[in-house]
Amino acid sequence: MNTDTQYLHEVAESDYEHGWSTDIVSDTIPKGLNEDVIRLISSKKNDPDWMLENRLRAFRHWEKLAADTDKYPRWAHLQYPEINFDEISYYSAPGSKPRYESLDEVDPELIKTFEALGIPLEEQKVLAGVAVDAVIDSVSVATTFKEELAKLGIIFCSFTEAIENHGDLVRKHMGSVVPHTDNFYAALNAAVFSDGSFCYIPPGVRCPMELSTYFRINQAGTGQFERTLIVAEEGSYVSYLEGCTAPRRDEHQLHAAVVEIIAHKDAEVKYSTIQNWYPGDNEGKGGVFNFVTKRGICEGTGSKISWTQLETGSAITWKYPSVILKGDHSIGEFYSVAFTKGRQQADTGTKMLHIGRNTSSSIISKGISAGRSNNSYRGLVRINKGAENARNFTQCDSMLLGDRCGAHTFPYLEIQNPTAQVEHEATTSKVGEDQMFYCQQRGISEQDAIKLLVSGFCQEILAKLPMEFAVEARKLLAIELEGSVG
């Protein structure tokens, strides 16, 4: 190797830009998890009785799973210390007042936090035309644009508000795609979740703007457990964006979210994520453990759910946004770029479950590994017996920056119907020295050349992100690649 090595080293060790924390007074409950804690969270949230019942049911299920450490999910290609669930505080809210009626009531420090994150709410209200719901630690802080959306019958609010004002809708759909029995972290989330976002698009309505949520873990020693529920009625359309960051902390922080999407007949939901949780330092100290269950169901004929994600953060990423293709002619898509460096580990991919007839799914996954990181794609394509004429196309490309990192692919195919057409392509490449030489011979610096080549590698995924998100994604990738030399 030549000078690449030095730069790649710097890339691999570059710094986290969102690693500050905000000094705001917060209401954090004592660490540990038991039934009393669940009841405390429930009372802080003013839950109706049915919600408390749901939480307790989920908690009892989780308790059973947690009692036997052998039952912890360990199949992922990830190595991390056992999480001590008694060392986490399961609820933290900024300030003593759990919710805000307007931005004026919000702690100015908190507003500064959002500004530092590049999401000045006020400005975004006016300029960007993006409706933002921001969740810091566990509580939704402000949701912009609510009124404009309400005129179209669109509901976009925090999960807490949704339970309060649209209880029937929430009760009907919550847990219908990801039941609390689904997995260890889904059970934990269903028990302790404290807020999140809810989105409802009525029949025939095309949501005129991108709906956006920002998540941030601020308080030390807290976990963040949010839920997102999106219901798209017949013939509706919505594009939903999610972004996340966390301050730099020496201890690990746990994030276990659940996202559920329901798409009815001819509805389309596009869900985009930029995940930039604190990844820990280069020796693997600190960083967010990100255990997330995301799943959508194409309930109706001709419905479509599309997941696009840019994963650059977290010490551990365990995440498989999936689609259940129940409706005939329904479409599921998963487009992913996962970038790992330092000691980061990502095990991410998707599940496409084909049930209806003439369903189709596309999976394009791009993994980039630098430093001593490990990056795995894990995907399941299942074609059920009755799923006539199902189609799937899967493409997994991995790029290695340097020679101390790893890329892995774990594709699973279960095909029970002979009419299925399934394609799988996989490549692994190194940033070619010949490519670097070519760029540099044109006057492009080593750093810029790597950025150019990596963003070229991800191009087809980044192109699928909504415009303003794509700009952000490119910037983020560039920052991630920047190296400590700047």
Add this chain to the structure above:
Amino acid sequence: MKSILEIRGLKASVEDMPILRGIDLTVNAGEVHAIMGPNGSGKSTLASVLAGNEDYEVDGGTVEYLGKDLLEMDVDERAREGVFLAFQYPIELPGVSTMNFLKQAVNSVREHRGQKPLGAAELLRLAKEKAALIELDTRLKQRSVNQGFSGGEKKRNEIFQLAMLEPTLAILDETDSGLDIDALRSVANGVNLLRTQERGFLIITHYQRLLNYIVPDFVHVIAGGRIVRSGDKELALELEKRGYDWVQEELAA
């Protein structure tokens, strides 16, 4: 006359195998030098060493470029200082848009020269003008760099980049190889339009054919890692007639 390049006793090897065994060559502003020679004689090695390819080890000698030590400079620094290599086998850059690539290249060079970076519109205008010079299909600019280009398109694209970057020293490494006669003519035509009083060319070629279109001021023959003969364009014609064996036989004699 202003000297651009002064090569003195240049020796280089690849994987411990000596290839260049002492090259001496001077290129002045406005001159076109053709470097000819049989396969394996070290022609392309010379081009690679001048561009700074780290696959090659410099074992001795000096290279002065505009009065500076070229061998001390990094690859990208050489490029920004005005050394351009048209590759024998241009590299494909999947997903990297040609315009974005050009923008970065042109603006790094401009910045180095203390010029204002070009905006998207100015760059497009410039690209359109330069593409016309070498009859480059403008649709190629929509694609990823060199990806899915035919051999001829790749070579034209190299000359197009040369035109965009306006180097002081342009090295063409077997640009004529794999070109059909029409492509050869338009590439040569492009190069002729780019000949200026300030710019020097080093044209590496195996065949005399290209020199019918780009008439050189000097022709040098490399054999066994040394320049064994220098002359004017007549030398190329003689080589065409008598073959490289003739030079080698003369050397042995």
